[in-house]
Amino acid sequence: MTTTILGFGKRLGKAALDALLPPLCLSCQAVVDQPGAVCPSCWARLTFLGSPMCRRCGLPFPHDVGPAAECAACVADPPPWERARAVFAYDEASRSLVLGFKHSDRLHAAPAFGRWLARAGAELAGEADIVTPVPLHWLRLALRRYNQAALLAQALAATAGVTCIPDLLKRTRRTPSQGRLGRGERLKNVAGAFDIRPRHRGLIEGKRVLLVDDVLTTGATARSCTKALLAAGASAVDIVTLARVVRAE
Ligand SMILES: [Zn+2]
Ligand SMILES: [Zn+2]
16 A cells, blocks of 8 residues: 555655656557647547447448447447447547556646546447446455556546446456457356445446446457446446457458
C-alpha cells in the first residue's frame, strides 16, 4: 500500500512537471497546442467508429441497413449485453494510445479519453444509472499500480455526470493473459471469473449498468462481466470501450 501511495505521489510530481512543459501528442509525443490532444497526423490515422453499425456490438457496417440491424456474429450468438460502443478501431494507429495508457504512466490522457468515451457512448451514458470498469485481479493491480479501465470509467462518469462505482465487480480468480488465446479459449478462460462485491450487491437491483474497458477484443471478458451483473439483478448492461477489434465479416 505504501509503495502504491509513493508511486502515486511520484506520478503527481511528474504531473506538476508536465504542466510546465509543452503538451505532447497522446500517441506520438509530438508537441501539440493543448494538453490531452492527439496531433493532426495521428488523429487522421485513427479510425473513429460510428453509424452505420451493429446495434448490439457496434461493429461498423459498410452500408446503412437501419438502426436495429445486427451483425451475423451477434445474430448467431447474441451477447448478453444490450449495446457495445467504442471510440475507435484497435489497429496499428490506435495501439500505442491504448498500450501507452495501460503499461506506461501516460495517465494524463484519462480526461481526454473520458470525453471521447462520453461522446462515443453518449446514448448509453445518458441512460446509465451506474458506470463501472472491468476489474483487474488484485495481484495484477498491485503490479501495475492502477487499473486503466477504472481510470477510464471515472473520467467518463465525471464527464457524463453518472455515478461511478470503481469496485462494483471483482475477479474471483486469476485468469491467464488472453493475448494469445482464440475466442473459444478466451470464453473458457474468463467464464465465471467475475462477481459483484458483496457490499455493493444491494445497489444494482433494477439498475442499468455501463461497463467500461480499454479494448473490446472477442468480447469474452465483457460477456462474463455482463452475466455477473445481470445475475445480481441489473436490468441491463451496456459496454463502452476506447478501442474495438474490427474484423471483416
Ligand atoms: Zn501524434
Ligand atoms: Zn454485432
